[in-house]
Amino acid sequence: ETGVTQTPRHLVMGMTNKKSLKCEQHLGHNAMYWYKQSAKKPLELMFVYSLEERVENNSVPSRFSPECPNSSHLFLHLHTLQPEDSALYLCASSRHGSGYGYTFGSGTRLTVV
Amino acid sequence: DQQVKQNSPSLSVQEGRISILNCDYTNSMFDYFLWYKKYPAEGPTFLISISSIKDKNEDGRFTVFLNKSAKHLSLHIVPSQPGDSAVYFCANTSGTYKYIFGTGTRLKVLA
Numbered sequence: 593e594t595g596v597t598q599t600p601r602h603l604v605m606g607m608t609n610k611k612s613l614k615c616e617q618h619l620g621h622n623a624m625y626w627y628k629q630s631a632k633k634p635l636e637l638m639f640v641y642s643l644e645e646r647v648e649n650n651s652v653p654s655r656f657s658p659e660c661p662n663s664s665h666l667f668l669h670l671h672t673l674q675p676e677d678s679a680l681y682l683c684a685s686s687r688h689g690s691g692y693g694y695t696f697g698s699g700t701r702l703t704v705v
Numbered sequence: 706d707q708q709v710k711q712n713s714p715s716l717s718v719q720e721g722r723i724s725i726l727n728c729d730y731t732n733s734m735f736d737y738f739l740w741y742k743k744y745p746a747e748g749p750t751f752l753i754s755i756s757s758i759k760d761k762n763e764d765g766r767f768t769v770f771l772n773k774s775a776k777h778l779s780l781h782i783v784p785s786q787p788g789d790s791a792v793y794f795c796a797n798t799s800g801t802y803k804y805i806f807g808t809g810t811r812l813k814v815l816a
Contacts, residue, residue: 596748634709635749635794635806648803682748693739694804696748 595619598683598697606705607673613700615666615683622687624666625694626658629680641666673704709797711807719815724782726810728795731776735805738771740780741794743809749794753780785814 596617605611615624626638640648641660655677657669666683680701684694708731718724726740736757741749755762755769755778762769768781782789792809 598748601746632714632808634808637804640803684748693741693751693754694749696741696750698746698748 596683596685596695596697598681598700600700601698602701602703604703604705605670605673607675609673610669610671612670613668613681613683613702615668615697617664617683617685617695617697619685619695620687621685621695622663623685624660624663625684625686626666626668627682627684627696629682629699635682639668670702673702675704678703709795709805709807711793711795711810713810714808715811715813717813717815718785720787721784724780724785724789724812724814726780726782726793726795726812728778728780728807729776730778730797730805735797735803737798738769738778739796739798739804740767740769741796741806743792743794752793782812785812787814787816790814 599614603611623642625640628636628638637650638652639646639658644660644663655672659667680699682699683697686694710729737754739754740752742752743749753762753764753767753769755771760771766782770779778795790813792811794809795807796804798804
């Protein structure tokens with residue numbers, strides 16, 4: 593158990609579907625993140641929420657829509673995705689300003705068909 | 706633009722020997738360097754970090770070295786164990802929320 597739980601673990605969706613990824617942490621952290629991991633690429637930061645406010649959006653297409661209703665939960669809403677969006681989506685949390693690392697979830701393996 | 710590069714996509718080492726994983730970075734803006742370890746089907750887990758004011762940090766079998774003049778970071782694992790087989794990512798951060806990750810090096814420790 594990593595302390596950061598992501599559901600679902602695997603997701604296959606069509607390009608016209610709408611789905612949501614969920615992330616939950618009960619570590620008392622105050623910052624949460626979405627990362628995308630594609631093959632042979634660095635981990636790409638997508639969104640950052642600090643104290644439930646979005647503080648960074650790294651030029652992510654609007655077909656990805658994050659939501660942070662409280663400090664323990666983070667969602668990534670997906671709609672009209674493309675096959676190139678297939679990747680591992682990782683959620684992480686941290687204590688803001690700690691500099692001592694994130695706690696990552698196990699990820700959601702997303703396949704867009 | 707800050708970049709973190711891991712130029713070796715894979716590394717194989719015999720059990721009991723030393724594993725050395727390397728990382729280069731392009732500028733020194735950020736104050737902390739970290740290593741993460743990732744097993745298949747799991748998220749990365751924090752392994753060890755080093756502040757830019759130090760040149761070495763040790764934790765059990767893991768030692769991270771920082772050479773600021775060469776802008777080079779390395780992780781030494783000794784002795785290597787089969788359970789160390791994983792993908793290792795280096796990362797650089799200012800200590801707030803922004804992290805820059807490398808592409809990872811897949812380590813295989815042969816029994």
